[in-house]
Amino acid sequence: MRVEAKQEVEGTNKVMTGADLLIESLVAEGVDTIFGYPGGAVLPIYDAIYRSEAPFEHVLFRHEQGSIHAAEGYARVTGKPGVVLATSGPGATNLITGIADAMMDSLPLVVFTGQVARGVIGTDAFQESDILGITTPITKYNYQVKQIDDLPRIISEAFHIATTGRPGPVVVDIPKDISADLTTGDFDNHFDLPGYQPTEKPNPLQIVKLAEALGRAKRPVILAGAGVLFADAAEELKEFAERYDLPVATTLLGLGSYPGTGSQALGMAGMHGTYAANMAIYESDLLINIGARFDDRLTGNLEHFAIHAKVAHIDIDPAEIGKNIKTDIPVVADAKEALLALLSADITQPDITAWNEKIASNQQAFPLWYERSDQLLSPQWLLEQIYKETSGKAIVTTDVGQHQMWAAQFYAFDKPNRWVTSGGLGTMGFGFPAAVGAQLACPDDTVVAVVGDGGFQMTFQELAVVRERNLSVKVLIVNNEALGMVKQWQGSFYEGRYSESLFGFNPDFVKLADSFGVRGMQITKEADLPAALAEAFAYDGPVVIDCRVVKQTAVYPMIAPGKGIHEMIGVTK
Numbered sequence: 001m002r003v004e005a006k007q008e009v010e011g012t013n014k015v016m017t018g019a020d021l022l023i024e025s026l027v028a029e030g031v032d033t034i035f036g037y038p039g040g041a042v043l044p045i046y047d048a049i050y051r052s053e054a055p056f057e058h059v060l061f062r063h064e065q066g067s068i069h070a071a072e073g074y075a076r077v078t079g080k081p082g083v084v085l086a087t088s089g090p091g092a093t094n095l096i097t098g099i100a101d102a103m104m105d106s107l108p109l110v111v112f113t114g115q116v117a118r119g120v121i122g123t124d125a126f127q128e129s130d131i132l133g134i135t136t137p138i139t140k141y142n143y144q145v146k147q148i149d150d151l152p153r154i155i156s157e158a159f160h161i162a163t164t165g166r167p168g169p170v171v172v173d174i175p176k177d178i179s180a181d182l183t184t185g186d187f188d189n190h191f192d193l194p195g196y197q198p199t200e201k202p203n204p205l206q207i208v209k210l211a212e213a214l215g216r217a218k219r220p221v222i223l224a225g226a227g228v229l230f231a232d233a234a235e236e237l238k239e240f241a242e243r244y245d246l247p248v249a250t251t252l253l254g255l256g257s258y259p260g261t262g263s264q265a266l267g268m269a270g271m272h273g274t275y276a277a278n279m280a281i282y283e284s285d286l287l288i289n290i291g292a293r294f295d296d297r298l299t300g301n302l303e304h305f306a307i308h309a310k311v312a313h314i315d316i317d318p319a320e321i322g323k324n325i326k327t328d329i330p331v332v333a334d335a336k337e338a339l340l341a342l343l344s345a346d347i348t349q350p351d352i353t354a355w356n357e358k359i360a361s362n363q364q365a366f367p368l369w370y371e372r373s374d375q376l377l378s379p380q381w382l383l384e385q386i387y388k389e390t391s392g393k394a395i396v397t398t399d400v401g402q403h404q405m406w407a408a409q410f411y412a413f414d415k416p417n418r419w420v421t422s423g424g425l426g427t428m429g430f431g432f433p434a435a436v437g438a439q440l441a442c443p444d445d446t447v448v449a450v451v452g453d454g455g456f457q458m459t460f461q462e463l464a465v466v467r468e469r470n471l472s473v474k475v476l477i478v479n480n481e482a483l484g485m486v487k488q489w490q491g492s493f494y495e496g497r498y499s500e501s502l503f504g505f506n507p508d509f510v511k512l513a514d515s516f517g518v519r520g521m522q523i524t525k526e527a528d529l530p531a532a533l534a535e536a537f538a539y540d541g542p543v544v545i546d547c548r549v550v551k552q553t554a555v556y557p558m559i560a561p562g563k564g565i566h567e568m569i570g571v572t573k
Contacts, residue, residue: 039087227291304564
């Protein structure tokens, strides 16, 4: 996704605080929303926000973790950087999970943390933490501001780094005396980063190699990842796939990069992917990876992954190419630029009729399946009803676990940037605040947070935000009174020893919602679900829906630990 060009700000030589410089810098970058929580080290900044007439809105969350997950949701659906502000010490450390999550999933964030005054840094001053040291492994870059007049340049650099190349989080640590001090210097946000020049356009020779390989292929398949979405290349991918009749599998984070109901769609690949997608990768003779990083949940045992295939890997991050899978045709480039080059290339139409017929046969013989219940709700059926009620057009956010996989399997995403989930880090508590951020970014869209009863209890305090602003987020709790995926693994691989995965007590989620002034509903029977969903989605405001699902339901298909991508269990009933 492309980010709008920043505004130019002329120097004024007026007396300003460092906090005022920060505000002007945010205006220059076109920021419209800040997700934050105040504290001692950022009081000068919050005072400047109070005094400012800047055209952005600050949203007060109830926990820093909620604020940064909301910023991730905002970034995921808009492509613009999520901007976060927190105080020093515990305020900053409460952001760590979200920063690591954004780094793993390549989400652009610019995170501002307060710091104790420069004169006491390193003395274990009150609420001091070495946020640079802590975040060095989990950021694309980080800064600590040393001089007040450096603020505009550093902030401009931070936004540039966060949003170009492979997106990621950047931390800017601002000592309190920098925020409070005065300056009469010019506002100078110009920068030069000669050592940071991401490669966007592909090497033409590599495009020729890929074109030639495609023309000779008999069993080609595309693997589409989140890099397609970040490059705003969904249309180019669709045109490329359908011009050459190429089957398309997606990663978990690549859902929506190619229409889920499209003619070439195989569904999600990997640990809980479809039989057709996984077998297509296993049996392929040319695997074209566009913007995916070959993570372990996709590949399974590397000794069995695409063993018959020539592997082409298109990625803007050269560090990912060849990291996990031997790559025959490396293409370091922005996915959109690479696809445009392929669409302009002279490619012989591959003869893959028999291949597509075999894939279609696999899709027909081994579809996703589930069993209906005559008591509680079948969770897969529940997700299908959500898809039906929203006509497949909602922005869907999730926590991590069984409900996440069911949403990925049974909600077909036909458009890009409608799927918001924690992939690489697998963060519980992500789904609900991410939905809040997505709803703030897209106030006219339907936003559904599909969460587990475990994950929702980690961040439900942000119900205060949706109530305060009457955001129409619909929270769907897939309630099986357990840590569902943990329980499934214990049942499958630990002889049913359910050690600390069953909840002996859950709150009454309807009463919990009511205590926040939010409408709550509980659904236990299939017959009651359609009318309840229609009522909930017609309601102008937030709704928490406690859906009681069958407790023993597992996510299938599944690749067991140590097994290859072709060694799925639970493919059929």
